[in-house]
Amino acid sequence: MPPSRTTGAPVRATEVADGVFAYVQPDGGWCLNNAGILVGGGASALVDTVATAARARALRAEALRLAPGPPRTVVNTHFHGDHTFGNFLFPEAVVIGHEHAREDAERAGLHMAGLWPDVEWGELTLVTPALTYRTRMTLHLGPLRAELLHVGPAHTTGDTVVHLPERGVVFTGDLVMAGATPFCPMGSVSGSLAALDRLRALGATTVVPGHGPVGGPELYDLNEAYLRRLQDLAREGVAAGLTPLEVARESGPGPFADLLDAERLVPNLHRAYAEERGAEPGVPLDVPALFAEMTEHHGGLPACHA
Numbered sequence: 001m002p003p004s005r006t007t008g009a010p011v012r013a014t015e016v017a018d019g020v021f022a023y024v025q026p027d028g029g030w031c032l033n034n035a036g037i038l039v040g041g042g043a044s045a046l047v048d049t050v051a052t053a054a055r056a057r058a059l060r061a062e063a064l065r066l067a068p069g070p071p072r073t074v075v076n077t078h079f080h081g082d083h084t085f086g087n088f089l090f091p092e093a094v095v096i097g098h099e100h101a102r103e104d105a106e107r108a109g110l111h112m113a114g115l116w117p118d119v120e121w122g123e124l125t126l127v128t129p130a131l132t133y134r135t136r137m138t139l140h141l142g143p144l145r146a147e148l149l150h151v152g153p154a155h156t157t158g159d160t161v162v163h164l165p166e167r168g169v170v171f172t173g174d175l176v177m178a179g180a181t182p183f184c185p186m187g188s189v190s191g192s193l194a195a196l197d198r199l200r201a202l203g204a205t206t207v208v209p210g211h212g213p214v215g216g217p218e219l220y221d222l223n224e225a226y227l228r229r230l231q232d233l234a235r236e237g238v239a240a241g242l243t244p245l246e247v248a249r250e251s252g253p254g255p256f257a258d259l260l261d262a263e264r265l266v267p268n269l270h271r272a273y274a275e276e277r278g279a280e281p282g283v284p285l286d287v288p289a290l291f292a293e294m295t296e297h298h299g300g301l302p303a304c305h306a
Helices: 052-066 081-089 101-108 110-116 189-204 216-240 244-251 262-276 287-296
Strands: 014-017 020-024 035-038 043-047 074-076 094-098 131-133 138-143 144-151 159-164 169-177 205-209
Touching: 014 205, 020 074, 020 094, 035 052, 035 110, 035 138, 035 144, 035 159, 035 205, 043 052, 043 138, 052 081, 052 169, 081 110, 101 131, 110 131, 144 189, 159 189, 169 216, 189 216, 189 262, 205 216, 216 262, 244 262, 244 287
Parallel strands: 043 074, 074 094, 094 131, 169 205
Antiparallel strands: 014 020, 020 035, 035 043, 138 144, 144 159, 159 169
């Protein structure tokens, strides 16, 4: 089992409600995502997988520790590789995702692995959702009911949140980060704010973010404050005739300097600029170019410790 980045200890799932487990990989930075294990009626399901083959084997072992057999369902909250590359190590499972998440995954392939060539990704095989939905879907595991809801464009155009209404738990995917900088260049700033409103309306008391520690609804507030600042910076930058990179250099992370991966400000500002200039939420941007600009601004490749 791969050690966590910050403690050196193996990752263990924590039961946050009856039959609902959060699989949290510290410290929640690039490629160190969270997953979920749902157990009910003698069956199990996953919310997301993980980035590398070694980490996926560890997740599989933890799922088998908690249930009598392997998961029969995997829900992908979006297409990014840190949440999906491990799908292939759960061959017994039907992979579910939003229809846009499947399309995006097929277009992206294993591209994310090429961004960090020094990571030991293992022999990956791309597995995209075999079952897709458009608006909502319900998953039943005995008495456990999970509502799959499409929100967005937000983090991406194909985001899914997994709400367990009787347990008061929601898995947000990367719509919400805890201790890490939000990331929305593939989705929308305004759409992310609307998604946070929808999450609040669900009334869940336990929030499992896409990265970072489990929390409560207070996580929404921090993410909203960051996104509001993006909109303010974009409004001021456009009015002043400055580029997103120039604004990032002048403003820095500001009150969010303690969040991991502050370099995300650069591509996030590009999305905010596009919307400030009238672009529709989710309209494609040149993400490879934005990643390259972010890397240059950061002074090197952002750290991925998968």
